[in-house]
Amino acid sequence: MSVLTQRQGRAADLKPLRGAADVMLAAQRADGAIPWFEHGPWDPWNHAECLMALALMGEDEAVERGFEHLAESQHPDGSWLGEYGNALPMADRMRLAREPAPAFKDTNFAAYPATALWHAVRLAGDTSAARRYWPMVRAAVDFVLGLQHPQGDVSWSAESHRTEVDDALMAANSSIYKSLDCALKLAELVGDPQPGWESAQRRLRRAILCDPERFGRAREGGSAFAMDWYYPMLGGVFSPAAGLARLETRWRVFVRPGLGCRCVDDQPWVTVAESCELAMALKALGSRRAAAAVLDWQLPHRGADGAFWMGYQYDEEIFWPEERPTWTQAAAILAHDAIFEITPAWDVLASSD
Numbered sequence: 001m002s003v004l005t006q007r008q009g010r011a012a013d014l015k016p017l018r019g020a021a022d023v024m025l026a027a028q029r030a031d032g033a034i035p036w037f038e039h040g041p042w043d044p045w046n047h048a049e050c051l052m053a054l055a056l057m058g059e060d061e062a063v064e065r066g067f068e069h070l071a072e073s074q075h076p077d078g079s080w081l082g083e084y085g086n087a088l089p090m091a092d093r094m095r096l097a098r099e100p101a102p103a104f105k106d107t108n109f110a111a112y113p114a115t116a117l118w119h120a121v122r123l124a125g126d127t128s129a130a131r132r133y134w135p136m137v138r139a140a141v142d143f144v145l146g147l148q149h150p151q152g153d154v155s156w157s158a159e160s161h162r163t164e165v166d167d168a169l170m171a172a173n174s175s176i177y178k179s180l181d182c183a184l185k186l187a188e189l190v191g192d193p194q195p196g197w198e199s200a201q202r203r204l205r206r207a208i209l210c211d212p213e214r215f216g217r218a219r220e221g222g223s224a225f226a227m228d229w230y231y232p233m234l235g236g237v238f239s240p241a242a243g244l245a246r247l248e249t250r251w252r253v254f255v256r257p258g259l260g261c262r263c264v265d266d267q268p269w270v271t272v273a274e275s276c277e278l279a280m281a282l283k284a285l286g287s288r289r290a291a292a293a294v295l296d297w298q299l300p301h302r303g304a305d306g307a308f309w310m311g312y313q314y315d316e317e318i319f320w321p322e323e324r325p326t327w328t329q330a331a332a333i334l335a336h337d338a339i340f341e342i343t344p345a346w347d348v349l350a351s352s353d
Contacts, residue, residue, distance in 0.1 A: 013342045014057055019306025020329035021057040024050045027326050028062055032069030036085045036325045041101040043082030044070060045109040045175075046327040048116035053330035055123055056337050056345070063120070067129070070113050071136050075105070078143030079158060082109040094322045105158035107144045108172035111179035113137060115348065118182035123345040127189060134190045141183045144176060145200045152207030153214040170208070170215040171227035174235030177204050181236060182348070208237050224264045226254045226274050234281040234349070243285045254278075259314055260297050269320065271311035272298050273328045276335035283339050283350040291339050298332060308332050
């Protein structure tokens with residue numbers, strides 16, 4: 001079976017998610033960048049997430065333009081300047097403002113293109129893209145690990161490193177752990193081994209497992225974010241048994257049965273992206289039935305065109321805010337592939353290996 005025929009089959013399997021793909025395609029700019037939404041912020045993490053999802057949908061031309069944008073916009077030190085859309089104010093009660101967002105050289109943002117590139121290799125079984133974009137990934141990972149502390153944790157940004165606002169974030173560092181895993185597989189594939197990266201990944205894992213006080217130091221009373229709860233499992237840091245035990249500790253705090261995963265522990269707001277990521281974390285831990293249930297709860301959170309809303313405010317019983325971010329659509333597509341094993345790339349985000 002040809003690669004083209006395989007891709008057509010995969011797209012057919014994911015056909016019910018066509019509306020989600022169309023949102024990403026509509027938002028992609030002429031230079032290949034995929035922002036959060038039209039006239040919205042851009043960062044390389046969410047951009048890479050969209051490239052993986054669009055590849056699953058057979059949108060090869062859009063994916064190629066997206067990888068080219070990453071290569072062309074990378075800074076000489078291996079970083080990208082990513083905008084923090086979560087810092088945008090609300091334009092009104094229902095919509096986020098369309099204005100410039102603060103931008104930083106975020107380490108997690110810079111690491112994630114390695115995951116997207118390994119996903120491309122797993123999907124197509126073609127090493128040409130890996131070799132073409134390997135210099136980009138190598139420079140990005142070197143940038144990230146240049147900001148790793150001796151204790152193993154990685155500063156959230158170049159701007160904060162060894163300053164009074166230096167901190168490491170559990171979700172971000174767990175994502176970096178996954179990206180390092182993908183980067184090491186790419187290094188082996190292209191014949192450019194990186195033993196220093198292996199050592200850095202071991203130190204990072206040790207910090208996450210054994211030195212949790214290194215993370216979220218600026219957050220008094222611990223993290224209120226669901227991502228800090230489930231991301232170590234999505235990143236592949238914990239064993240299945242230990243990961244399931246960790247999820248159990250705050251399941252009733254973050255999970256609203258029938259609706260999904262709350263973004264933060266003190267708000268009546270479930271979000272599609274967090275729910276899809278939680279579903280992938282469950283799949284990675286071997287709990288496929290629970291993963292499929294959480295994913296199934298997201299299907300009503302769509303508009304008439306099949307695209308997903310950002311989240312659902314269940315006290316008011318409204319979709320809020322009135323946004324359909326590109327990365328939300330990407331998370332839904334990736335979760336469907338991961339849980340139902342539609343393509344050879346399903347295990348990139350849902351395997352504990």
